[in-house]
Amino acid sequence: MLKNIDTVIFDMDGVLINSEPFWKEVEIKVFDSVGIDFVAVGGEKTVGLRIDEVVDYWYGLFPWEQKSKADVVDEIMAEMTHVILSKGEAMKGVVELLEHLKRSGFKVGLATSSYEVLLNATLKVLGLEKYFDVANSAQNLTPVSYTHLRAHETEADL
Numbered sequence: 001m002l003k004n005i006d007t008v009i010f011d012m013d014g015v016l017i018n019s020e021p022f023w024k025e026v027e028i029k030v031f032d033s034v035g036i037d038f039v040a041v042g043g044e045k046t047v048g049l050r051i052d053e054v055v056d057y058w059y060g061l062f063p064w065e066q067k068s069k070a071d072v073v074d075e076i077m078a079e080m081t082h083v084i085l086s087k088g089e090a091m092k093g094v095v096e097l098l099e100h101l102k103r104s105g106f107k108v109g110l111a112t113s114s115y116e117v118l119l120n121a122t123l124k125v126l127g128l129e130k131y132f133d134v135a136n137s138a139q140n141l142t143p144v145s146y147t148h149l150r151a152h153e154t155e156a157d158l
Contacts, residue, residue: 008101010132012112016094017122019084019114020047026079027054030072034064050113050138051076081121088125098131110135
């Protein structure tokens with residue numbers, strides 16, 4: 001059954017890197033700067049959304065005036081990039097699995113709803129760039145699932 005499979009496509013957050021604690025840390029800090037107690041309002045409600053969708057959601061409930069939504073997104077991205085570059089570690093077994101897949105001749109892709117700057121920071125800090133033939137972010141795409149379709153279509157380029 002597996003003999004016809006020649007490509008493996010990975011997600012990033014929660015698969016290559018456990019970034020959820022980083023997201024929580026950064027969102028608490030940045031949303032506090034616009035007067036939102038992220039924990040008290042139930043910040044976990046927006047886990048899994050793209051960051052622009054997260055900011056839109058919370059702005060819709062608790063509009064702020066201190067900075068623009070775009071500035072909040074940019075601040076979160078800058079903080080996340082810093083945290084990933086300073087604290088990021090590969091999930092257990094990821095490097096070994098990627099090495100095995102490449103040794104075995106598989107094409108390997110990455111599809112993520114995270115912004116491209118975080119994709120690049122994650123691959124860099126984890127030293128995983130060499131394992132991926134294709135890496136795609138949904139930053140400028142909708143719906144998010146389109147990223148996974150695009151990564152699959154791109155395998156023809158591999």
